[in-house]
Amino acid sequence: MTANNSQATRELSNGTAIPVFGLGVWQAADGPETEQSVEWALELGYRLIDTAQAYQNEASVGRAIRNSGVPREEIFLTTKFYPGNEDPRAEAEKSLERLGTDYLDLYLIHWPQSGPTWAWPGMEAAVEAGLTKGIGISNFSAAEIQELSKISQIQPAVNQIQFSPFEYRAGLVEACEAAGIVAQAYSPLGTGRHLDDPVVARIASATDHTPAQVLIRWAIQKGLSVIPKSVHRERIVENFAVFDFELDAEAVAALDALDTTNQTAEALANKWWS
Numbered sequence: 001m002t003a004n005n006s007q008a009t010r011e012l013s014n015g016t017a018i019p020v021f022g023l024g025v026w027q028a029a030d031g032p033e034t035e036q037s038v039e040w041a042l043e044l045g046y047r048l049i050d051t052a053q054a055y056q057n058e059a060s061v062g063r064a065i066r067n068s069g070v071p072r073e074e075i076f077l078t079t080k081f082y083p084g085n086e087d088p089r090a091e092a093e094k095s096l097e098r099l100g101t102d103y104l105d106l107y108l109i110h111w112p113q114s115g116p117t118w119a120w121p122g123m124e125a126a127v128e129a130g131l132t133k134g135i136g137i138s139n140f141s142a143a144e145i146q147e148l149s150k151i152s153q154i155q156p157a158v159n160q161i162q163f164s165p166f167e168y169r170a171g172l173v174e175a176c177e178a179a180g181i182v183a184q185a186y187s188p189l190g191t192g193r194h195l196d197d198p199v200v201a202r203i204a205s206a207t208d209h210t211p212a213q214v215l216i217r218w219a220i221q222k223g224l225s226v227i228p229k230s231v232h233r234e235r236i237v238e239n240f241a242v243f244d245f246e247l248d249a250e251a252v253a254a255l256d257a258l259d260t261t262n263q264t265a266e267a268l269a270n271k272w273w274s
């Protein structure tokens with residue numbers, strides 16, 4: 001599937017639709033920096049905002065949504081359970097208070113700390129309590145998805161994973177698709193590290209686009225939902241302008257060849273939790 005329209009969505013297993021493009025706000029400072037970037041994004045037509053309890057900027061995201069004038073139901077809002085805490089349902093209630101809204105579109109386990117299954121019943125309880133429409137996972141490997149499927153009543157709708165040409169986790173995306181889970185690409189620019197790569201630069205120049213646009217477009221053409229982060233207005237504009245061109249087979253193959261993961265089904269090379 002290749003998206004050629006900026007409002008394209010993918011259907012999730014819970015029947016809702018997730019935009020294929022959105023704004024991430026990791027490392028956007030709570031206060032004016034986050035508020036301003038979310039407001040710019042919504043004004044420009046972004047309709048997916050990705051935050052997390054661990055980012056400590058949910059209150060700013062909520063203020064920006066209210067200030068934007070965009071109706072809440074037109075926005076797909078994701079936050080993530082911080083797995084250092086114990087009760088996903090109770091933490092969802094606190095997120096809703098900080099965000100100043102009465103439901104989430106998607107609530108993810110941020111990473112499978114202490115194993116992939118213990119938090120899931122609490123995630124399901126958040127759905128049953130009407131706190132969130134959908135639940136999902138992040139940083140789960142193919143093996144962890146399998147383990148989770150043995151105990152889940154509600155299947156995860158999304159797995160949010162580190163994904164770029166340099167971290168081309170094709171095995172993991174395949175496992176997600178086989179389980180009916182939509183894969184979402186985080187750090188599509190390598191948190192900025194992949195923007196200076198000469199292959200990316202060559203394709204950018206050949207397609208008359210920028211390195212960021214090439215990296216984002218590649219992930220969209222792989223069928224993922226993609227959530228680049230920026231706190232600069234001109235970059236928020238630039239990152240969204242990826243629906244007016246297509247990478248051809250030669251460009252896609254050259255980008256695929258940058259993979260350093262051997263198209264793995266693992267979620268990360270180095271975990272930051274135990």
Ligand SMILES: NC(=O)c1ccc[n+]([C@@H]2O[C@H](COP(=O)([O-])OP(=O)(O)OC[C@H]3O[C@@H](n4cnc5c(N)ncnc54)[C@H](OP(=O)(O)O)[C@@H]3O)[C@@H](O)[C@H]2O)c1
Pocket residue numbers: 023024025026027050051110111138139160161185186187188189190191192195212213227228229230231232235236238239
């Ligand atoms: N689930 C997880 O564990 C997890 C982990 C990491 C990220 N995420 C999510 O994914 C989102 C995106 O990932 P990310 O924040 O790691 O990084 P990213 O989107 O790959 O890259 C963001 C970095 O690139 C810069 N940048 C953005 N657009 C640019 C452009 N057009 N030209 C030049 N530089 C540009 C940004 O700087 P400025 O902001 O200064 O413009 C920032 O330093 C996060 O914000 C978060 O929502 C989730």
